[in-house]
Structure formats: structure tokens, C-alpha cells
Amino acid sequence: MRIFPTPYPQSQPIAAVSDPLALRAAERVARTVGDLRLGLPVVLAGDDGAAMVVAVETLTKERLDALRDEGMELVLTARRAEALHHPVDTDVARFPVSRDVRLSWLQAMADPTRSMAGPAALPRAPKNVTGSIQRAAIMLAKSAELVPAALIVPGPDVMATALRHNLSILSADEALAQAGLPNRPRAVSNARVPMAAAAAGRLHVFRPDTHGPEHYAIQVGEPDPSRPVLVRLHSACFTGDVLGSLKCDCGPQLQAAIAAMNEAGSGILLYLNQEGRGIGLANKMRAYGLQDQGLDTVEANHRLGFEDDERDFRVGASLLRELGIGQVRLLTNNPAKIRRLESEGIVVAERVRLMVGRGPDNTRYLDTKAAKSGHLFA
Numbered sequence: 311m312r313i314f315p316t317p318y319p320q321s322q323p324i325a326a327v328s329d330p331l332a333l334r335a336a337e338r339v340a341r342t343v344g345d346l347r348l349g350l351p352v353v354l355a356g357d358d359g360a361a362m363v364v365a366v367e368t369l370t371k372e373r374l375d376a377l378r379d380e381g382m383e384l385v386l387t388a389r390r391a392e393a394l395h396h397p398v399d400t401d402v403a404r405f406p407v408s409r410d411v412r413l414s415w416l417q418a419m420a421d422p423t424r425s426m427a428g429p430a431a432l433p434r435a436p437k438n439v440t441g442s443i444q445r446a447a448i449m450l451a452k453s454a455e456l457v458p459a460a461l462i463v464p465g466p467d468v469m470a471t472a473l474r475h476n477l478s479i480l481s482a483d484e485a486l487a488q489a490g491l492p493n494r495p496r497a498v499s500n501a502r503v504p505m506a507a508a509a510a511g512r513l514h515v516f517r518p519d520t521h522g523p524e525h526y527a528i529q530v531g532e533p534d535p536s537r538p539v540l541v542r543l544h545s546a547c548f549t550g551d552v553l554g555s556l557k558c559d560c561g562p563q564l565q566a567a568i569a570a571m572n573e574a575g576s577g578i579l580l581y582l583n584q585e586g587r588g589i590g591l592a593n594k595m596r597a598y599g600l601q602d603q604g605l606d607t608v609e610a611n612h613r614l615g616f617e618d619d620e621r622d623f624r625v626g627a628s629l630l631r632e633l634g635i636g637q638v639r640l641l642t643n644n645p646a647k648i649r650r651l652e653s654e655g656i657v658v659a660e661r662v663r664l665m666v667g668r669g670p671d672n673t674r675y676l677d678t679k680a681a682k683s684g685h686l687f688a
Contacts, residue, residue, distance in 0.1 A: 335484050336488055336521070339450075340520060340521030344454075346365045347454040349364070349373065350477065351463075352364070352480065353472040353477055354442075354447060355479065355480070356481075359464060361462045362377060362462070362463040362477075363443070363463075364377065377461070378410075381463075382462065383404045384404075384407050384433065384462075385447050385460045386459050387448055389611075391436055394433060396433065402445050403440075404440060404462075405433040405436050416459075420458075420615075421457045422596075423599050441482075444460075446482035453489070455589065455593065457593065493518035493519065493520055494519045495519070496517060496519060497514060497515075498524070500513060500514040507565055507568040510531050510532075510572075513526060516632065518625070525580065526580070527629055531572070531576030533576040534576070535636070538639045538660065539576070540576065540577035540578070540638070540639045541630070541639065542567040542578075543623060544560075545582050545588075545621060546584060546585045547561070549594075551564050557671055561667070562666040566667075570662075570664075578633065582621070588621035597610035618683055619646070623646070623651065638651070638656060639662050640661055648661060
């Protein structure tokens with residue numbers, strides 16, 4: 311099977327055309343995401359000025375003390391605000407915080423798995439007017455796989471401080487625009503990998519042209535791209551795929567899909583590094599802790615501030631295009647995957663059921679996916 315690399319055009323700012331060392335928008339966003347993950351403040355600029363932004367999860371007491379100022383606000387998602395009994399009619403909630411705010415209070419407001427030391431008042435009513443800086447801050451925190459919460463510190467000297475300390479400076483609108491673009495993965499390497507479930511295996515490694523993890527295509531046999539190829543979009547699940555967790559059906563689905571492709575003679579399993587429905591392993595473990603308290607999988611995501619499913623299946627369509635595959639027989643129980651592939655121009659000739667892995671430890675999980683996420687188990 312051949313890989314058909316496609317030269318995707320890159321949208322670059324004018325500066326990047328004249329200066330090869332100038333950062334592209336995607337590179338600036340990637341650097342900002344990395345800084346937030348490290349706990350560094352960054353500066354986001356919007357129509358109403360600029361503000362220092364730091365992710366609550368990686369905020370330290372020392373940095374909080376250095377950032378304290380009037381006009382600070384805690385930014386949470388609407389899902390998290392609702393869990394705090396402060397529903398808003400926007401996607402992001404802004405809570406004003408006092409200059410003497412405690413780090414433990416910020417952390418407890420952002421993360422429901424943390425307990426607050428001592429009594430503390432609930433946040434004041436949020437502001438309903440949300441700007442691009444607040445939305446971009448939440449988007450960047452999610453991209454870093456952190457709890458979606460940020461401390462925003464505006465001020466007239468923000469830009470001067472950022473330049474003095476070599477902090478990342480980014481346009482909020484630019485960050486939001488980049489978030490709406492699909493990752494365009496490129497082939498990096500591939501080699502033969504015989505597997506227990508399929509001796510004729512080959513692993514292809516793809517790297518996105520922006521920040522984010524690598525994704526993999528597990529090839530079985532020699533698929534014929536002129537006919538519908540048996541394909542599965544499988545999201546990474548460390549607990550299920552590696553540890554054999556009984557809380558989900560991911561491990562059995564992975565093995566059954568490869569076995570089905572081996573039996574059919576060929577197929578492609580796209581292994582997408584979108585752990586925990588796109589929220590990352592650390593947040594997935596937080597969600598597991600909340601499930602142990604009685605919440606179902608969707609309720610736990612909402613309590614943490616995430617949507618039901620934060621995955622982006624456009625990357626699956628991009629990988630199929632890179633592999634020269636335009637029509638598939640899709641191994642899935644999830645109609646959302648079918649809709650996304652079809653909206654990206656991939657023909658789904660058939661949905662192939664994948665009914666494996668149900669047991670006493672994951673019955674409620676599977677029932678919730680059917681009832682709330684529309685998965686088809688029939």
C-alpha cells in the first residue's frame with residue numbers, strides 16, 4: 311500500500327513570507343500552549359486591550375503573589391460554572407476575584423476533585439459578557455490538556471512586563487482562529503510490525519503540522535484504495551488498551567478490530583492520540599474519581615468543565631486522505647464518527663458493528679454512551 315503525501319498550503323502571516331525565521335500562527339499557538347502547561351504566564355491581546363493569563367492547574371503561590379492586581383478574574387467554562395450553581399448563557403464564565411485570593415480557592419473552583427482547606431465563599435456572580443481573551447484562555451488550557459480554568463490579570467503594563475520577562479505574546483483572535491483549523495498530519499515513518507492478531511501488519515507514524523501529539527495508522531495486509539477499505543477510528547485509551555481496564559470496552563474493541571481486518575484480508579486502524587475523549591489522561595483520571603462518587607461519564611466531564619466529547623475526528627479524515635483512502639467500511643458504534651468523516655468528504659459505504667467488551671464493570675458506562683451520546687449497540 312502506498313502513502314500519498316499531499317502538499318497542503320500553509321497560511322502564513324506576511325512577516326513569515328519575508329522572514330524565514332518568523333513564527334507562523336500555528337507555531338506561536340504551540341509555544342503558548344507549552345508555556346501554559348509549564349505554568350508560565352502568557353499575554354493574550356484582544357480588542358479591549360491585553361491581559362496576563364496563567365492556567366490555574368499549573369499556577370504556583372509564588373507566581374500568584376507576583377501577579378496579584380486589581381481587576382483579576384477567574385475564567386471557567388459554562389459547564390464548570392453550572393456545576394458551581396452559577397449558570398451562564400455564554401460558553402465561558404468570568405468570576406471577579408479579590409487581590410488577596412488564595413491559591414487553594416482558585417484550585418478548588420477549577421477542579422472538583424480538590425478539597426478546599428477551611429471555609430470559603432462561593433464565587434461572586436459571573437460576568438456574562440465574554441471577550442476573545444477569555445475564550446482563547448480556555449481553548450489554550452484545553453489544548454494543553456489542563457483543567458479548563460485560567461486566571462486573567464489585565465493592566466496597562468502587561469505588554470512591558472511580557473517583553474521584560476520574554477513571555478509569549480499572542481493575539482486572542484489568532485489563537486481562536488487556529489483552534490478552528492484541522493491538524494494536517496504528515497507521514498514521518500513506517501515499518502513492518504507483525505502482530506499477534508495480524509501477522510501482516512505495518513505501522514505508519516504521522517505528525518501534525520501544528521502542536522499536538524502524533525497519530526498512528528495500523529495497516530493490516532494490503533488495502534485496495536479503489537474499493538471501500540475496512541477502517542476503524544480508535545481513540546487512545548491507556549487504561550483499556552494497555553492495562554486491560556474493565557471500566558470501558560476500548561481494549562476489546564482494539565483487538566477485535568485488528569482481528570476483523572486480518573480475517574477480511576486487509577484494513578486500516580487509525581490510532582488517534584485523543585485520550586479520554588480528548589481531555590487527556592490526567593483529566594480522565596479526575597473523571598474516573600468523580601464516577602466513583604456516583605456520576606456517570608458525561609456528568610463527570612461536565613463537572614470538570616468539559617463537553618461530553620472533546621475529540622476532533624477531522625484528523626481521522628486527514629489521515630485517510632494522506633493514505634489515499636476515500637471510501638471506507640467503518641467499524642464503529644458511534645454515529646458522530648460517520649457524520650464527521652462524511653462531512654470531510656470520506657464516503658462511508660457501510661457501518662460495521664463492533665459489539666465486544668461489555669461486562670459488569672462497564673455496563674453503566676456503555677448504557678450512558680447509548681443514552682446520552684447516541685452510540686448504537688444494536
